Amino acid sequence: MNKKTLRDIDVTGKRVLVRVDFNVPLDNETRRILDDTRIRAALPTIEALRARGAKTILVSHLGRPDGKVVESARMAPVAARLADLIGAPVPCATDVIGESARATVAALEPGGVAMLENVRFEPGEEKDDEALARALAAFADVYVNDAFGTAHRAHASTAGVAAFLPAVAGLLMEKEIDYLGRIVTNPEPPVAAIIGGAKISSKIAVLQHLLSKVNVLLIGGGMASTFLKAQGVNIGASLVEDDQLETARAVIAGAAEAGVMIGLPSDAVVADKFAEDADYETVSIKSVPEAWMILDVGPRTVADYRAKLEGMKTVVWNGPLGVAEWPAFAEGSNEIARALAAMDATVVIGGGETVALVTALGLAGAYAHVSTGGGASLEFLEGKELPGVVALLDR
Ligand code: ADP
Ligand code: MG
Numbered sequence: 298m299n300k301k302t303l304r305d306i307d308v309t310g311k312r313v314l315v316r317v318d319f320n321v322p323l324d325n326e327t328r329r330i331l332d333d334t335r336i337r338a339a340l341p342t343i344e345a346l347r348a349r350g351a352k353t354i355l356v357s358h359l360g361r362p363d364g365k366v367v368e369s370a371r372m373a374p375v376a377a378r379l380a381d382l383i384g385a386p387v388p389c390a391t392d393v394i395g396e397s398a399r400a401t402v403a404a405l406e407p408g409g410v411a412m413l414e415n416v417r418f419e420p421g422e423e424k425d426d427e428a429l430a431r432a433l434a435a436f437a438d439v440y441v442n443d444a445f446g447t448a449h450r451a452h453a454s455t456a457g458v459a460a461f462l463p464a465v466a467g468l469l470m471e472k473e474i475d476y477l478g479r480i481v482t483n484p485e486p487p488v489a490a491i492i493g494g495a496k497i498s499s500k501i502a503v504l505q506h507l508l509s510k511v512n513v514l515l516i517g518g519g520m521a522s523t524f525l526k527a528q529g530v531n532i533g534a535s536l537v538e539d540d541q542l543e544t545a546r547a548v549i550a551g552a553a554e555a556g557v558m559i560g561l562p563s564d565a566v567v568a569d570k571f572a573e574d575a576d577y578e579t580v581s582i583k584s585v586p587e588a589w590m591i592l593d594v595g596p597r598t599v600a601d602y603r604a605k606l607e608g609m610k611t612v613v614w615n616g617p618l619g620v621a622e623w624p625a626f627a628e629g630s631n632e633i634a635r636a637l638a639a640m641d642a643t644v645v646i647g648g649g650e651t652v653a654l655v656t657a658l659g660l661a662g663a664y665a666h667v668s669t670g671g672g673a674s675l676e677f678l679e680g681k682e683l684p685g686v687v688a689l690l691d692r
Pocket of ligand 1: 494495591592648651
């Protein structure tokens with residue numbers, strides 16, 4: 298990575314403001330944390346700062362309070378979980394830059410960790426307001442951005458604050474950029490991308506960008522239906538984006554030009570309605586019944602994709618191959634998840650639903666990298682610069 302990290306600076310005894318992404322799912326009623334993956338992902342940075350005697354001030358957003366105080370979006374339960382995880386108290390301010398925040402920061406001892414209130418309680422956060430950025434910066438001597446999941450947003454706490462303090466990447470940020478960067482800059486060849494998910498329109502920029510990077514491009518999910526229709530296949534009542542048929546043809550033509558091998562489904566699991574309890578059967582892609590819809594790839598497609606993945610040294614996967622949240626239509630995605638876990642290759646998984654499915658299978662630890670940022674990883678793979686990364690000091 299061409300950015301400085303917290304390894305490159307002296308933090309001993311210093312006040313360090315760390316932007317983390319602790320936007321964890323909470324139970325609506327009990328406010329219990331349903332999944333603390335994002336908190337755990339920041340532990341290497343927090344532990345490194347503690348070990349080096351820094352005064353660590355954490356700041357995150359939680360939910361969408363839209364610039365006002367929302368009681369149900371307070372950070373207190375998150376601070377409590379972090380305290381459990383590190384075995385040390387984590388005092389939590391009840392405001393972001395006010396009296397409580399000042400007192401909380403002032404009370405920090407070297408090696409201590411505290412948390413500010415939900416930064417999106419401040420109306421200036423999402424506007425990248427300079428006054429808010431300055432107020433946050435005033436708490437600290439150094440800024441560390443470890444919130445990869447929010448790095449694609451130019452907000453006061455992700456980008457703005459970096460103008461007023463020496464700004465470096467945290468260890469999670471570094472790992473995300475190293476692994477995702479390896480896909481877009483110099484991946485070990487041969488390289489494959491598996492792109493699925495609901496819509497071609499949300500992934501088209503990735504498809505186009507990856508065409509110049511990969512040797513093999515495997516397509517699944519709802520967007521495969523648009524590709525199939527663009528090739529004259531009868532897809533029955535499947536989800537289709539008719540305004541994207543030209544785009545699909547352009548991707549196929551672009552692949553041919555670039556010498557990229559494209560994989561499209563040769564069979565499918567079709568359902569008589571879009572429902573978890575729908576009737577379903579596996580059919581050849583040439584015989585999708587008129588009123589039925591494709592909700593997963595079939596076993597022949599999985600076998601074909603596995604064969605095409607053989608010998609690949611780098612694989613990136615973004616987007617499920619079917620409606621993986623419903624067991625009857627999860628088999629294609631699950632099979633690919635297992636196949637990738639067994640490969641001798643650098644496998645990088647991104648995308649909210651895709652990460653959820655490999656995690657549910659207990660396979661998250663089996664790949665080189667599972668990204669914590671859905672939208673951010675997608676924008677990175679599109680070749681975009683992330684404002685939260687651009688703002689950091691160059692190495
Ligand atoms: P990710 O979050 O991993 O980037 P997306 O958000 O792009 O993935 O897409 C995930 C969604 O795509 C899931 O909700 C899934 O139900 C849907 N999907 C996958 N295959 C199909 C299909 N054949 N028809 C309709 N929806 C699909
Ligand atoms: Mg998604």
